[in-house]
Amino acid sequence: MRAVVGGIVHESSTYAAGVDGFAVHVGADLVAEFAGTETVVGGYLAACVGVEVVGALHARAEPAGVVPAAVYADLEARLVARLPDSCDVVLLDLHGAGVVEPDESLDVRVLRAVRAALPDAVIAVTMDLHGNLTQDVVDLADVVVGCKLYPHTDLADQAKVAARIAFGAAASGIRPDVRLVRLPMVLPPSTTDSGPAAELAELTRAAETEPGVLACTVFHGFPYADTPQAGASLVTVCEPGTPVSERVPEWLWDNRSRFRQNPTTAEEAVMLALAGPAPAVIGDAADNPGGGATGTETGLLRAILAAGVDACFATIHDPATVAQAIAAGVGATIDACLADLPVTATVRAVTDGRVVGQSMRRGKAVDFGPSVRLTVGRVEVIVATHRLQVFDPEILLLHGVMPDRYAVVGVKSAHHFRSGFAAVAGQLLTADAGGLTTGRIESLPRPGPSRHLWPMNSERKVISWTR
Numbered sequence: 001m002r003a004v005v006g007g008i009v010h011e012s013s014t015y016a017a018g019v020d021g022f023a024v025h026v027g028a029d030l031v032a033e034f035a036g037t038e039t040v041v042g043g044y045l046a047a048c049v050g051v052e053v054v055g056a057l058h059a060r061a062e063p064a065g066v067v068p069a070a071v072y073a074d075l076e077a078r079l080v081a082r083l084p085d086s087c088d089v090v091l092l093d094l095h096g097a098g099v100v101e102p103d104e105s106l107d108v109r110v111l112r113a114v115r116a117a118l119p120d121a122v123i124a125v126t127m128d129l130h131g132n133l134t135q136d137v138v139d140l141a142d143v144v145v146g147c148k149l150y151p152h153t154d155l156a157d158q159a160k161v162a163a164r165i166a167f168g169a170a171a172s173g174i175r176p177d178v179r180l181v182r183l184p185m186v187l188p189p190s191t192t193d194s195g196p197a198a199e200l201a202e203l204t205r206a207a208e209t210e211p212g213v214l215a216c217t218v219f220h221g222f223p224y225a226d227t228p229q230a231g232a233s234l235v236t237v238c239e240p241g242t243p244v245s246e247r248v249p250e251w252l253w254d255n256r257s258r259f260r261q262n263p264t265t266a267e268e269a270v271m272l273a274l275a276g277p278a279p280a281v282i283g284d285a286a287d288n289p290g291g292g293a294t295g296t297e298t299g300l301l302r303a304i305l306a307a308g309v310d311a312c313f314a315t316i317h318d319p320a321t322v323a324q325a326i327a328a329g330v331g332a333t334i335d336a337c338l339a340d341l342p343v344t345a346t347v348r349a350v351t352d353g354r355v356v357g358q359s360m361r362r363g364k365a366v367d368f369g370p371s372v373r374l375t376v377g378r379v380e381v382i383v384a385t386h387r388l389q390v391f392d393p394e395i396l397l398l399h400g401v402m403p404d405r406y407a408v409v410g411v412k413s414a415h416h417f418r419s420g421f422a423a424v425a426g427q428l429l430t431a432d433a434g435g436l437t438t439g440r441i442e443s444l445p446r447p448g449p450s451r452h453l454w455p456m457n458s459e460r461k462v463i464s465w466t467r
Contacts, residue, residue: 043159096131212242277426287435299433392420
């Protein structure tokens with residue numbers, strides 16, 4: 001059996017500006033980059049036992065604004081050019097919330113291009129929990145699976161599920177049914193570690209024990225995209241003729257009010273941190289680069305500095321301050337404007353910012369770019385050249401900062417940090433200290449289609465099975 005592996009991955013916010021450069025891997029380089037990692041492609045490769053693997057093209061950029069049409073067109077052309085004349089299975093890594101300017105689904109465009117090039121292949125796709133899925137996705141793909149967990153620590157496992165179903169379909173010649181339910185809602189960022197999102201994930205697992213159900217995924221939707229495809233959905237992959245219950249989408253609609261968020265302010269989060277066991281790790285959720293935010297908001301850092309406790313923070317995205325600190329050298333004291341915060345700081349360390357993930361996407365290289373450790377008052381601040389979410393302590397450790405030795409640890413992340421810091425944290429908290437990834441998603445301006453969704457529109461209900 002022959003399988004093509006590739007994808008174009010982007011989570012696009014219509015509230016963000018610009019797009020970072022795409023990291024592109026092709027052929028043998030693609031295989032070498034992802035083999036053995038806890039990523040979607042790593043899961044695909046692990047599933048390809050006894051299968052000839054064709055590494056096509058994999059491109060990924062950090063979440064940001066919508067992708068320019070010319071940038072996407074170039075990536076699509078390069079992907080299609082690397083597809084073979086024929087294969088049995090195509091295994092695609094797609095986010096599900098990619099947008100090509102002005103508001104077209106990047107993921108649908110990839111699927112259309114691949115389907116046109118390989119009309120007879122079984123196409124399987126693994127998507128992010130926050131994908132915005134449409135009918136076109138399930139019409140073009142033969143297998144659609146998404147991760148169930150947030151933090152997304154099951155990316156590789158779910159990719160293996162998608163690959164297993166695809167290989168079975170290719171061997172038997174029988175394509176599964178892919179059924180979509182779109183709900184008139186989009187969920188605020190909701191961790192599956194506890195609460196209603198955990199219950200929802202468990203319902204999908206229970207659905208997968210029903211006869212004929214091969215995979216069941218609830219996609220929370222991406223709340224920072226005001227596009228026609230925005231919204232929560234349920235996708236079920238079944239053996240042909242399998243009846244599917246509407247219990248999961250009905251439960252989600254009936255329990256929607258439990259997902260509403262009233263986020264904690266930075267000052268409240270610091271007070272809670274100091275009242276509980278140390279270290280308290282606080283996610284700067286409203287300025288999460290992993291949702292397209294800038295990583296430059298200093299509200300949480302200001303609150304930590306005002307508390308006058310031993311603390312550390314990772315990371316502030318500020319290439320200019322990094323360059324200033326490197327020029328001054330380790331041991332120097334500098335007056336800098338850290339994003340929008342004037343500080344007097346001592347340069348403690350300079351690094352290349354390169355680490356290897358140890359929680360989500362375990363084993364995958366992560367590049368924060370040239371980075372520095374600054375001491376500002378009683379707080380150790382990591383300042384990075386590249387705008388990245390912090391998943392785990394590795395970027396702190398690289399700079400000689402041991403997070404378990406501090407009362408408070410601030411990180412630029414909404415929920416992914418929970419997995420990486422769970423082993424060292426006395427408590428895990430989140431704060432809304434300003435930024436475009438606020439948990440109060442109904443507060444964002446929505447001139448486009450998403451204004452009709454819950455929680456912006458509280459009552460409208462349309463649930464129907466398709467295909």
